[in-house]
Amino acid sequence: MRELDPFDPNEYRKRVLAAVEKRGGPDASDPFELYDLPPADDLDDAAVAERIEQVWAAWQRQRDHPKYRVLVELLVRRHAECSAELLDAERRRAAAARVRAQRAQRDAARYELLDAAIRRLVQRHRGVPANKVEGLYEVGALAGLSRAEVDGRLRGRRVLPAGAPPGRPVVGPERRRQVRALLDEFGRLTGDAPPPTLFALLGLGPDATAEQVATAAGAWRARARELPPERLRVVVDELLVHVAELVEPGRAAVDAYLDAVAADVAEHLRPRVRAAVLVEDRLVAQDREHLVEEALALGLDRPRAEAVLAALADELAAAADPPAPRGRGWEEPLKAARAALRAGRAVEAQRLGRVAEQHAGDDGRTPVRAVADEVATVLAAADTRWQAAVAAHRAGRWGEAVDLLDELRRTASDVPGPGGAALDELLREARAALERLPVAAPAWVSAARDARGDVLVLWAASTTPGVEYRVSRRGPDGRWQVLARTGTTSWDDGAAPVGVEVPVYAVTALHGGRTSGETRSDG
Known part of the structure; x- marks a missing residue:
């Protein structure tokens, strides 16, 4: 008989409930997944019954969870029906065969786009270039694949050295999300279209010189000092911090920032390129020029715009016509x-x-x-x-x-x-x-570390409807770092500093350019 791994409620919440919630609920899952059982024929009846009881108890503890309470309520309602099939040995074996076939079919569909991209890279480069792996993670994310699942698909493939110059700065995805959220909020507060990049905020193009950047940034800082102490002033000040760190230090920093913009543009254009090549299996000249223009409007210079289109066409194994x-x-x-x-x-x-x-x-x-x-x-x-x-x-x-x-x-x-x-x-x-x-602040904020060392931050919902929340963490030096903007009332901080003490978190409610007071986890 197969032995089951020990049941960890925290791991179950992050691995199973999160996946079921993302996929759309119990209807898109199977009983083996819901009760954290492998779809195998050699399960012990007593072990299955014990696991079902453990999962049932975990559901009861999650019924008030701000993120999963609706899902858990559905699972509790279906408990009798779903568990009955697993508790009966004959029905369980028949269900296991059915679920294995369903999962194989689902996985084939999920991995189809990723496998096609990997095959194309191997055909072209006789391996997978290291600087293409991050792009494969993005391709996998389109089908709901985690980085670990993409890594599993790459296992056994030859990964080629990237050849990138050492020490080149990189703007990570979290920094990109912060800048994009601030630019979008700047557009909402001013009533204009959000600037696509920090260069556009300064009124410059991506080819601006260092002198032009310094002049424009100085003018913006002077304007910011004249703004009233309201939300727009806060947003402008935060954006100018990013300007100082991402585009003012020099060419290397600018190239890293524009590469980050190119990654966002590629994510925006990928479904459009896929639609454009669907019928012809190639990127025709008219569509190519239109997509290049869209990339330019999103803040790229022409060489990067052309490179993004070429990479996306290559990723989708589609040829690209020359310019029309x-x-x-x-x-x-x-x-x-x-x-x-x-x-x-x-x-x-x-x-x-x-x-x-x-x-x-x-x-x-x-x-x-x-x-x-x-x-x-x-x-x-x-x-x-x-x-x-x-x-x-x-x-x-x-x-x-x-x-x-x-x-x-x-x-x-x-x-x-x-x-x-x-x-x-x-x-x-x-x-x-x-x-x-007024915008009502959350009544309380709590933060607790789980068995894996991550910190789960929970807070009471604002009584103001339709709000978003800004979550910040205080670092060891006393400075605050904005972690996220979210519409939920929880945040799983997997990047929290390791240590005995749980960091202090602050949550602010945001609505229509207005900001509530700050509620802290040590309050």
């Missing part, structure tokens, strides 16, 4: 339509798309139709948002109204509202009403 010849009558209006769509002027984009359609022959029909479809989707979403925004405004749900109107301003600012409602006027009214409402 210039001078066709539909290209300029279509380019202007795409620019208008990116700038949030959907009606203008629709008008320009119709002009392009009038000039498009066989060579231009496909890209013109693709833009027309995208514009139609944006206009339909704008109509829905307008209806919801007006209803929220009338009902005094100011936070909801501001979110919807902000999204309209970003994506479809020239679409008129029902009955000729004016977007800017409604937005001003909703923001003014919202600013009069």
